[in-house]
Amino acid sequence: MARGSTEKRARGGDGWRGWLGRLALLALAAGPAHAAAAVLDPAVLPQVQAATFEVVVPKPASDPLSYEKPLPLELLPYQFRTDKYFSIGTAFALGDDRYVTAAHVLDVGIGSLLGEPALRDASGQVYAIDKILEFSQQRDFVVFSLAHPPKVKPLPVDAAPALNQAVYAVGNALGTGVVIRDGLYTSNTPEEQDGRWKWIRFSAAASPGNSGGPLLDKDGKVIGVVLMKSANENLNYALPIAEVLKAPANTAVLDQRRSYQFDVFDATQVDDVKGQFALPKSFAEFGAAYLGLVDGYSDSQLGALLAKDPEHLFPHGSGSNRLLYGQAYLNGFPSLVMRDSDGDWGISHGSVDRQNLPHNGYVERSHVGHQGLFHLRRPDDVTADRLYHDPQLLMDLILKVAPLQRPVATEQIKITSLGKPQQDTVYTDGYHRRWQVRSWPLAYSDTVLICFALPVPDGYAAMVRFAKAGPQVHDSTIDLKALTDFVYLSYDGTLAQWRDFLKQDALLPDALRAVTLDVDYGKRLAYRSPRLAFAYTPALQAIQPDSGLTLGFSYFVDHGKVVWDVAQVLAKASVHDSDVVRLNRLARPADGMDDNFRSEWDKLRRREHPVDGVAFNGDDATMIDTIGGSVGPKDDPGVIYTAAYATKGNQPQAAMKAKLDLLLKDLEIRER
Known part of the structure; x- marks a missing residue:
């Protein structure tokens, strides 16, 4: 599974329930900003406010999920309840129909279940993105144009700002609208990977939603793009605006070091995601090209990891002999063949919990690595033909005893059905076992549930993962495909x-x-x-x-x-x-x-x-x-x-x- 090396941006939690709150929970937890707004020259404020925008994505138009009771949407804040969009970040006008935000803000829209990002001004007018003009993954910025741009005066820039001056972070703090907060430009910090540039560090408050907003000096000039929060102190990070100005025109550049791991052994493959492609492109075209590069990286990294020590990769090498020459384990619960610190391969299924279903059915579940493991014993009132050929039924039965919950304000609402899967295919592993591969979009949290289910006489054995919509779906899918060759049952x-x-x-x-x-x-x-x-x-x-x-x-x-x-x-x-x-x-x-x-x-x-x-x-x-x-x-x-x-x-x-x-x-x- 691919992982970024020095990630500081807010991410959702892991696990069966934690993944579900990634977008929604952030929005539901949003509250009013308590910091007092900084005061700029009255002549500067109107231009700053007009040139700064929320980055928004549309909320799901429909919801195929079923719940134990109606969602108590009345508990949500009025603004969030009535808004047709999720507010995810900030952008600003830098030139004539040239707008800037953080790359990781627009990343939310790549492969998203929510639709394409757009900009929204203070009056509520929404502007669709026309073309992506410049993009840098490692420097974390993107420049783009709008389909029908508003008439606003771009913000001026200062590409060589002085240290220790007053600065103002402008952004959509906590998704509640654009605010301005003051602090000091305290230092320059080398970029973590190779010191290729220096971050601006500043003490002005920055909250989730500030990403992509401008960092201004006292004259209202842009000196940086707000990107990251410091985890342990009130010192935040911005990319110097000079890095945006000198970026190659009409080019998208990906260059980021990542580590890749595979659950059955502790080896790690570290490499750089490198590539570029020509711009301008529409957002859809840009997303397809981006996913092509990142998904290709995941394919190559998994291949390199599995090829790193092939003579000792199960079922090869003396470390495999205990399984190859020992007695068969008579257990219908799926286990993973995993390598221990001594290099010996054995089976692991974690701590198994069992919950009964009516009519002699039950669900056993555990968690190993990044996936949940399940064994479903078919209830006597469900025919085999129906179970194996109704793609909705397996997950409906699992949800009866291993519920997903959707957070709404202070309540957790049980999901009783995910409906029909978006994907329903068959994957044949290296040992000619046929896995039914099904995935369900959880649009409200921009998450996909992926299930690899192996039909067995009494029901199913299955592996389940949650993946953030976008590159992680491909990453998780190829991991699960590779893991099928390490399943023992x-x-x-x-x-x-x-x-x-x-x-x-x-x-x-x-x-x-x-x-x-x-x-x-x-x-x-x-x-x-x-x-x-x-x-x-x-x-x-x-x-x-x-x-x-x-x-x-x-x-x-x-x-x-x-x-x-x-x-x-x-x-x-x-x-x-x-x-x-x-x-x-x-x-x-x-x-x-x-x-x-x-x-x-x-x-x-x-x-x-x-x-x-x-x-x-x-x-x-x-x-x-x-x-x-x-x-x-x-x-x-x-x-x-x-x-x-x-x-x-x-x-x-x-x-x-x-x-x-x-x-x-x-x-x-x-x-x-």
């Missing part, structure tokens, strides 16, 4: 759920398309794959709609190539019964692995306990386990399959052996 469900799920051929991973499951309730269950086949009747254990079946998928090496396939099969008489049939695939440890792996493997080869066919007790159950077959030479096989049966209570050896024989009767190791 098993497929679990009742036999009834499995039968419905396997009908969804277009959504099945390739590994399951090669699996045949024949179920005749009360008579026979037969499983067949390119690696393993077995069958049994109720003489071994019950076969009914609520009998459970878990396919323990894992990453493992097959003929020199890492695959994602079934490594363990677990069948239960019912979801509440302790009668269990288990077939387990185990591979010969790789060279150099820990002695305990080799020791366990040698025990398997010698058929030592517990795979000696002798029943044993534990946890109020009896289990019997044996070698069901192997692949490769008898004296040194490459793969061994074990076959086990377990039931509750203390059971005699003869009874357990009889059950095991029933399992082995139709067991076939097909892997070669």
